[in-house]
Amino acid sequence: MAQAVLHWIKEGQGPMVVLSHALGCDLGMWDGVAAVLKAHHYSVLRYDHRGHGRSQAPPGPYTIELLAEDAAGLISAQAAEPVHFVGLSMGGMVAQALAASHPQLLKSIVIANATHWYDDAARALWQARINTVLTRGVAAVADGAMQRWFTPEFRADQAGAARVAALRHRLESTDAAAYAASCEAVASIDFRVSNGRIRCPALVIAGTRDEATPVAMLQAVCSSIPGAQWRTLEAAHLSAVEQPAAFASLLEQFFENAG
Numbered sequence: 378m379a380q381a382v383l384h385w386i387k388e389g390q391g392p393m394v395v396l397s398h399a400l401g402c403d404l405g406m407w408d409g410v411a412a413v414l415k416a417h418h419y420s421v422l423r424y425d426h427r428g429h430g431r432s433q434a435p436p437g438p439y440t441i442e443l444l445a446e447d448a449a450g451l452i453s454a455q456a457a458e459p460v461h462f463v464g465l466s467m468g469g470m471v472a473q474a475l476a477a478s479h480p481q482l483l484k485s486i487v488i489a490n491a492t493h494w495y496d497d498a499a500r501a502l503w504q505a506r507i508n509t510v511l512t513r514g515v516a517a518v519a520d521g522a523m524q525r526w527f528t529p530e531f532r533a534d535q536a537g538a539a540r541v542a543a544l545r546h547r548l549e550s551t552d553a554a555a556y557a558a559s560c561e562a563v564a565s566i567d568f569r570v571s572n573g574r575i576r577c578p579a580l581v582i583a584g585t586r587d588e589a590t591p592v593a594m595l596q597a598v599c600s601s602i603p604g605a606q607w608r609t610l611e612a613a614h615l616s617a618v619e620q621p622a623a624f625a626s627l628l629e630q631f632f633e634n635a636g
Contacts, residue, residue: 380450381427381435391414392484392632393460395452396423397468399490399615400559401548402513402521403430406465409621410628417629422455424448426467428555430547437558441467441566445474452482461632463487465617466590467559470566473598476579477571483634486575487628489582490614492594493568493601503564507557515556516549525589526615540618572601578635579605582627584612584619606631 386404394414396407404423411421425432427439427447448471452460461484464472471492475488495503509517523532523545531537551605579602583595599605608627612619 380447382433383424384431385424387422389420391418393420393456395460395462397471398466410617410625413625434552434555439558439562441470441474441562454558459484462486465489466491473568476575483577485578487580489592492590493598500564507560510553510557515551515553528613531619568605575602580631580632581605583609583611584616585609587614589614
């Protein structure tokens with residue numbers, strides 16, 4: 378299947394960092410982190426996955442490997458040298474697939490709030506979500522998503538509530554068929570073997586209050602990648618939105634030693 382036409386933004390000067398967003402979001406998810414990295418002399422390339430934001434939404438099926446090919450095409454076109462690739466949730470799954478299939482494009486990977494495989498029970502839950510979206514629309518799953526994505530304190534805070542509202546609108550605006558196809562891609566991942574072949578520096582970031590991908594899931598990801606580093610943030614699933622400055626700080630500390 379061909380690569381999708383992606384919407385992307387490139388800003389700043391310096392080593393290139395590519396930011397890959399979560400399911401049901403768009404590149405705006407990274408606003409806070411991108412602002413810090415730009416100010417600290419990084420070039421930041423962020424993009425909307427196929428079926429999300431302003432990118433093309435070709436018909437499914439989708440796989441994470443297909444999303445990784447989309448990312449590889451973008452990197453090849455926009456970067457003169459290997460990049461630091463940062464993915465959160467679905468983006469973190471893309472990071473794992475990309476490191477296995479296109480290692481020459483990468484200086485390092487960061488995997489935040491993601492897993493590397495799902496068992497049958499978890500896949501059944503994903504199928505239930507797909508069925509809901511296809512019959513009732515993406516808005517039907519928005520309440521649950523906000524509860525998974527953010528801590529109650531962030532949702533109650535005035536500035537936090539504004540971000541939550543914007544991200545909820547983005548989720549509810551996502552094409553239902555593309556969202557369902559992306560859920561299928563997420564549900565079917567299994568990087569337990571391929572992660573053992575990753576050789577670039579890797580950082581795994583967990584949210585200590587993340588109920589969607591709990592700490593134990595991220596610890597398993599970290600253990601599956603040789604030499605991977607481990608960090609945590611006190612945040613729920615969208616840790617880069619709740620804690621953008623702290624998230625960016627972890628990235629910069631990691632990049633300084635990752636080449």
